[in-house]
Amino acid sequence: MEKVPYLGQSLVKWQCGPSTFLALPERGARLMNWNILLGDGSVRDVIYWPEIKSIDEFAKVRGGNPILFPFCARTFDRGLVHHWRSPDGERRAMPAHGLARQSEFAVTRLDARGFAAVMVPGEEARACYPFDYEFEVAYRFESFGLACEYTLRNLGTQPIPWCAGHHFYFICPWSEGATRADYIIRIPSTKTFVQDMEKTGGLLPGPALRLDEPLNNPDLVNVFHTGLKTNSVVFGEKGRPGDVHVRIGNAKVPPPDTTVVTWTPDDKVPYFCVEPWMGPANAPEHQMGLHWVQPGQSQNFIVEVAVK
Numbered sequence: 001m002e003k004v005p006y007l008g009q010s011l012v013k014w015q016c017g018p019s020t021f022l023a024l025p026e027r028g029a030r031l032m033n034w035n036i037l038l039g040d041g042s043v044r045d046v047i048y049w050p051e052i053k054s055i056d057e058f059a060k061v062r063g064g065n066p067i068l069f070p071f072c073a074r075t076f077d078r079g080l081v082h083h084w085r086s087p088d089g090e091r092r093a094m095p096a097h098g099l100a101r102q103s104e105f106a107v108t109r110l111d112a113r114g115f116a117a118v119m120v121p122g123e124e125a126r127a128c129y130p131f132d133y134e135f136e137v138a139y140r141f142e143s144f145g146l147a148c149e150y151t152l153r154n155l156g157t158q159p160i161p162w163c164a165g166h167h168f169y170f171i172c173p174w175s176e177g178a179t180r181a182d183y184i185i186r187i188p189s190t191k192t193f194v195q196d197m198e199k200t201g202g203l204l205p206g207p208a209l210r211l212d213e214p215l216n217n218p219d220l221v222n223v224f225h226t227g228l229k230t231n232s233v234v235f236g237e238k239g240r241p242g243d244v245h246v247r248i249g250n251a252k253v254p255p256p257d258t259t260v261v262t263w264t265p266d267d268k269v270p271y272f273c274v275e276p277w278m279g280p281a282n283a284p285e286h287q288m289g290l291h292w293v294q295p296g297q298s299q300n301f302i303v304e305v306a307v308k
Contacts, residue, residue, distance in 0.1 A: 001112050012115065022049070029119070047168065047169060048064075065168050071162070072098070072261075073195070075281070076201025093124075095128070137150055144307050153297075166277070180215040185214075186212050187233050190229060202286060224277075225259065231253065235274065260274065260277070261277060262275075
C-alpha cells in the first residue's frame with residue numbers, strides 16, 4: 001500500500017498479488033481503477049478510469065465505481081424528477097444516483113487489504129435525506145477480485161428507507177482487436193423493466209432477453225434485470241478465459257427485487273457498466289427493492305467481483 005500524488009490529492013495504491021487497485025477513499029469512497037498483471041507481462045484493466053484535468057471533475061466522472069446511496073439513478077415524486085417524498089410527507093430534492101459520490105468520507109480503516117470509510121453528510125445531504133444514520137463503505141481487495149460491503153446504521157428513532165447500488169465501469173472489450181460482439185453476458189433474470197423517463201419515472205415492461213446475450217445487443221442498454229434465479233452475473237469473451245463474475249450477497253438466490261442494470265452511453269466508449277443494485281430506480285415511489293432500517297438496527301449490502 002502506498003500514497004500516490006494525484007491532482008493535488010493523495011490517492012492510495014494497493015498491490016495484491018497481480019492486481020493493483022487505486023482509490024481516493026475520502027472522495028465518495030471511490031474505487032478508481034483495478035488492473036491485473038498477466039502472465040505474458042501485459043496489463044489488463046478491469047475497471048476503467050479516464051484522464052481528468054481537475055479534481056473538480058471527480059464526483060461526476062464516468063469511471064471507477066461510484067457509490068449510489070441512498071437511492072440509485074433518478075427518483076421522481078408524482079412526476080417531478082430529482083425529488084422524492086420522505087416518510088414525513090415532505091417533497092425533497094434527491095440528485096441522480098443520490099448523495100455519496102459527491103460527499104466527503106472519513107476513513108476508519110486503511111490497511112494492506114483495503115479500506116473502510118464513513119460518509120460525512122454535508123448540507124445538501126442533510127436536507128435531502130434528513131435522518132440520523134451512519135453509512136459505511138468497506139472494500140477488501142484480493143489477488144483476482146474484490147468485495148465491497150455497504151452498512152447503513154440507524155442511529156435515530158425513525159425507520160430509514162434506502163435502495164443503494166454500485167456503478168462499475170468495466171473495461172470492454174479488453175482484448176486487442178475484439179469488439180463487444182465477441183463478448184457474452186449471462187444474467188439469470190426472470191423479469192426486466194425500463195424506467196419511464198418522460199412522465200412518471202415508473203417502471204415499464206422491459207425487453208425479452210435470453211439468458212446469454214452478446215454485449216453489443218442494444219436491448220441491454222438501460223435495462224433493470226430482476227427476479228434473479230442465482231446471485232451471479234458473468235460476462236466475458238467467447239472461448240477465452242478471464243470472465244468477470246459479479247456476485248450479489250451471500251444467499252444463492254437474492255431477494256426478488258434485487259436488480260442488475262446494464263448500461264452504456266454508446267458503442268464507442270471503452271466500457272460497459274454492469275451494476276448490482278438493491279432494487280430498480282425510483283424505489284421510494286414504487287417500493288420495489290426499498291429496504292427499511294429500523295431504529296437501532298443496521299443493514300448490509302455486499303457485492304463481490306472476481307476475474308476467473
